[in-house]
Amino acid sequence: MENNKIAVGLDIGTTKIVAMIGRKNEYDKIEVVGIGKAKSLGVKRGVVSNITQTIQSIQQSVDEAESVSGLKIDEVVVGIAGQHIxxxxxxxxxxxxxxxxxxxxxxxxxxxxxxxxxxxxxxxxxxxxxxxxxxxxxxxxxxxxxxxxxxxxxxxxxxxxxxxxSIRNIGRCVKSAGLGLNEITLEPLASASAVLSQEEKEAGVALIDIGGGTTDLAIFKDGIIRHTAVIPFGGNVITDDIKEGCSIIEKQAELLKIKFGSAWPGENKETEIVSIPGLRGREPKEITLKNLSKIIHARVQEIIEHVYLEIKNYGHETAKGKLIAGIVLTGGGAQLKHLRQLVEYITGMDARIGYPNEHLAGDSDDALSSPSYATAVGLLMEGLEKKDKEVETIVEEKEVVEEEVFKPEEKTIEIEEEPVKAEEPKPKLKKKKSFLEKFTESLKDFLDNAE
Missing domain, CATH: 3.30.1490.110 (Dna Ligase; domain 1)
Structure with a gap:
């Protein structure tokens, strides 16, 4: 039974693939027992572009999570994103x-x-x-x-x-990595369950999840999802701009962005300079931080304006569409310095950075509460919720069967048969399946036939 209470979220992103194993503790908080992370090589803008490399990256992250937790992963809840959504x-x-x-x-x-x-x-x-x-x-x-x-x-x-x-390619990668597909969930919805409170969803909120390849948007109002969109730009485009603008290699551009990057050019003085080692004995390059933040600012502004256009299309300025809770930023890109201030400046709405730590157990590793793990935590929550529902349904069905089974005179005979009878109500279980489970099943059938 213990193993039934464990679920796995698999976040197949453009920059990283994360496998997160967890269970609920007695306080209904999530205890992450193992996490594995691998560089995502075969995914571009949230869509699988190289099956073999994606399978290898999934296996690598799953193996790492298994060795940390000492548990065997059978099935996973997978997130789906990409500009085709x-x-x-x-x-x-x-x-x-x-x-x-x-x-x-x-x-x-x-x-x-x-x-x-x-x-x-x-x-x-x-x-x-x-x-x-x-x-x-x-x-x-x-x-x-x-x-x-x-x-x-x-x-x-x-x-x-x-x-x-695109959906089938993800299914194929998961299956080929030796895993079962428990459910497919839209990534902005998973991130939303990890970082938004019920009050925010009621008041009206826009969640912006800035990933490596895409920026996902989910708008909630009155506790209900109202609008979703996937914008095909993310943190990688900023890195590419730095690479081109400063004539350096991608690895250095990424490090520059993380260590010294800022979305607000006014913060840096002209005299602040970073020296980057040259390639193969060439002269080192000197880059001013002001110039760096100008490059970042231009691209971030474009991404936010795209997202803001989507929010405006939803009609956030009308009385019916007013988003009182403003904007919540999450995903790896949300860690960029002064991004919150820039978002508030462009949209005129309140903004905060969303951390997935409110659902995690108190003794969790600090690294897990980083916005870049929001989607993985959300997928794990989805998996655990599904497990809870399955257990509840099985218990309900068992109770019904036991009522039928226990007749006073034939008590001993009926007890022997109980395990057999307890399996009978499976058709009832089937009836309770959600449309999502049906979708996952039809996808599984397709993949089996494809073989």
Whole structure:
């Protein structure tokens, strides 16, 4: 049973691949028992561009996490991002034949399944169908319709769509690395669960996750996801600009950005100079920090303006779309000096840096609370939540079976049969599957057939 309570989040990013193994402690906080990190070689802008290299990087990070924790990893929760991700809004309804019965899970499932039948562009597939508000008969703005009476059940949906080939490539890499695919989750949603509080989601907040290859945006209002977008720029573009602008190699550009980089040029004086060793006995290069921050500022400003355009498209200035909690910045790129101030200056909204430490156990390693691990922590949380639900469902089913099984006269005979009978309710379990689990299953089937 102990092993059932352990989950693994696998963050396949553009710069790094992280495998994080964890479980919940008695205070319902996450205890990370093992973490593995490998340089991501086969991923560009959140999309797999080299299958072999990606598989090697996944194996490397998983092996490291296994050796740290002493546990064997079987299945993982994987995050998906990339510029092929887009979101759309859709309304749909079902007419219930039994209006005299209360609305239950199966009605919601029928409605969600109907949305899954939406005709997509060629080569696209629905990743998430996220219900927003429901409407029962003529009563609007219902958050939880289960238990109500009504003939017509209607809902607004936030539908996240991605490229079939990109999703399958990730599935293929995970499978080839010898792992089972438990679930696929949109990365901005995973980061949001790790760094946003429920109050912020209620008040209205925009989460900006600045990764190596992409910048992900997720907007929440009234506790519901309202908008998602993936912008195909990230920290790597800043590094490339420094490399070109200062005529140095990528490794040096990355180090410069991390150690001395700032998004606000006014902070540095003309006299602050960094000397970079030349290649193969060449003269060392001298770079002024003011010049460096000018290069960074230009690119960061462009990224933030792209994101701000998406936020404006959502209509954040209207009374209905007002984001009271402002902006939360997370991801590796959020560690850039003075980024928060620049974001506040450009958008005019309050901003803070999001750390995933609020869900982690108190004795966790400080490195884990870095914004660059937000997605991995979010994926791990997703996996643990799924495990909890599975355990709850199994316990419920077992209780039902035990009620049927224990008849006083035949007590001993029935006890022997109990294990067999306890397995029978599996079809019921199936009924409770969410659309996400179905999506993961159909992906697994596809991968099996592809072999």
């Amino acid at each position: 887009r979101s759309l809004h859709h309304s749909d309804y079902i007419t219930r034949s039994h209006a005299d019965e209360v609305i239950d899970d199966s009605d919601i499932e029928d409605l969600v399944n109907q949305v899954h039948k939406l005709v997509m562009l060629p080569g696209e597939e629905i990743i998430h169908v996220l219900p927003q508000e429901y409407k029962v008969d003529s009563q609007a703005d219902i958050k939880e319709p289960i238990g109500m009476y009504g003939g017509r059940l209607e809902a607004n949906f936030h539908v996240v769509v991605g490229q079939v080939s």
